[in-house]
Amino acid sequence: MSVRDLLQGKPLGMPLHVAIVHFPIALFTLSVVLDVAGFAGGGSAVVRGAEYTLLFGLIGAALAAVPGFADYTSIRRDHPARATATWHMALNLTSVVLYAVSLGLRWGRFDEQRAPVWPFALSVIGLVVMGVSGYLGGELVYADGIGVGRHRRRAPMPQRTITVDAAAADATGFVPIASVDAISDGKTARVDVGGTVMTLVRVNGEVCAFQEFCTHRCGPLSEGSVEDGQIRCPWHNSRFDVRSGKVTHGPAKVDLKVYETQVRDGQVWVRAGAPSTTSPAPGVAAREQRPSAGSERPEAGTDDDAKVHPERHLPSTSPIELEGRRPE
Ligand code: FES
Numbered sequence: 392m393s394v395r396d397l398l399q400g401k402p403l404g405m406p407l408h409v410a411i412v413h414f415p416i417a418l419f420t421l422s423v424v425l426d427v428a429g430f431a432g433g434g435s436a437v438v439r440g441a442e443y444t445l446l447f448g449l450i451g452a453a454l455a456a457v458p459g460f461a462d463y464t465s466i467r468r469d470h471p472a473r474a475t476a477t478w479h480m481a482l483n484l485t486s487v488v489l490y491a492v493s494l495g496l497r498w499g500r501f502d503e504q505r506a507p508v509w510p511f512a513l514s515v516i517g518l519v520v521m522g523v524s525g526y527l528g529g530e531l532v533y534a535d536g537i538g539v540g541r542h543r544r545r546a547p548m549p550q551r552t553i554t555v556d557a558a559a560a561d562a563t564g565f566v567p568i569a570s571v572d573a574i575s576d577g578k579t580a581r582v583d584v585g586g587t588v589m590t591l592v593r594v595n596g597e598v599c600a601f602q603e604f605c606t607h608r609c610g611p612l613s614e615g616s617v618e619d620g621q622i623r624c625p626w627h628n629s630r631f632d633v634r635s636g637k638v639t640h641g642p643a644k645v646d647l648k649v650y651e652t653q654v655r656d657g658q659v660w661v662r663a664g665a666p667s668t669t670s671p672a673p674g675v676a677a678r679e680q681r682p683s684a685g686s687e688r689p690e691a692g693t694d695d696d697a698k699v700h701p702e703r704h705l706p707s708t709s710p711i712e713l714e715g716r717r718p719e
Contacts, residue, residue: 398461399538406538407458412528415455418448419490419521423514426506439501445494445514452487459483462538467611472535475527482524489517536610536626557585557663565653565660574598574659579622581613584663589650591659592617592633599633600650600661607643 392401400407425433425441463480466473493513497506531537553569560566566584568591574580580591581603588603590613601622605612610626617623621630621639629643636647651662 395461395465398458399465400458406462408455408462409532409538411451411455411458415448415451416521416525418444418451419486419514419518422448422490423511423518426511426514429503429505430511433505435502435504438503438506441506442494442497442501445490449487449491449494452483452490456483456487466537470535470537472531472537475531475535476537479524479527479531482520482527486517486521486524489513489520493517536608551581552588553580553582555582555584557587560663561660564662564664565651566663567655568659568661571598571654571657571659577617579613579615579617581611582661584661587663589661589663590615590622591652591661592622594620594633597634598652598654598659600652601631601633601636601647602649605629605643606638606645606647607641612647 396402398407400410403410422441422444425437425444429437429441459480463476466476490513493510496513497503497510500507555566555568557566568582568584569580571593574591574593576593576596578593582589582591582600589600590603591598591600593599594617601612603612604610605624605626607624607627607629610624610629612622612624612631615623615625617633618630620633622633623630624643627642628640629638630640631637631643631647632639634649636649638644638646653660
């Protein structure tokens with residue numbers, strides 16, 4: 392288990408950043424409430440309480456920042472949520488600095504009957520900035536699925552995308568992807584063939600390929616786990632048969648699009664175009680074909696959210712990042 396796994400809360404079975412971050416948010420909010428109570432005549436005890444809640448809020452923010460940064464570093468560089476996460480982090484840091492300055496300016500003035508005006512103003516601004524940041528944090532989880540299921544993931548996920556030029560296709564439409572040995576049994580690989588993003592898995596020596604994005608809410612299947620010939624979506628645990636693409640467990644209702652694969656002289660080849668309706672040729676790795684054609688993107692109509700905002704779920708493809716796996 393890696394340090395990042397620890398920081399993301401894998402041993403505890405819960406996302407650590409989300410579990411901790413409530414405390415600094417509550418403490419910072421309480422300090423502003425106490426400031427207001429001080430202005431309303433609450434006295435020095437209330438003013439003192441505001442200072443201590445600020446102090447503990449800053450300690451909590453420092454603790455929450457560590458797993459939060461671990462979550463941030465696990466977001467794929469080509470994921471559209473990366474920019475939102477960067478804003479989330481920058482705004483959090485800004486609000487923490489505002490609270491730290493607020494505390495520094497008021498610290499030690501325990502006998503005051505009300506909070507000093509400027510530190511109070513900084514705390515209020517910090518609260519607004521923290522609110523905007525919290526909204527972005529919600530977007531990251533609920534809209535973009537960042538961090539969802541990461542703490543339960545059992546296998547390492549591919550960090551890189553194997554990018555292949557579709558022009559490399561032979562007369563039958565197959566493109567060479569990588570050496571079959573480069574795809575470990577039971578592990579996933581993410582492949583981009585001319586803008587068609589797919590997940591490759593090797594199960595009992597057989598290489599299977601299917602669309603990258605889950606038909607439920609576009610979870611990245613290359614980040615899922617392979618179990619008993621099925622791929623489990625990392626977001627809401629839908630499962631699909633890796634050979635047929637068929638749903639074996641919801642909430643997804645629509646099957647995955649699968650791609651025909653071949654192994655030629657130890658090299659994996661994939662046909663990235665529309666799925667074939669013919670039986671695989673002799674020597675072709677056994678693949679079950681789905682009759683319906685569809686785009687490489689998730690099927691429209693599977694989910695209202697994905698239908699309304701498909702673009703926000705679909706990472707752009709990244710430049711060639713293949714490390715020692717690029718086909719000749
Ligand atoms: S996105 Fe895959 S199960 Fe929800």
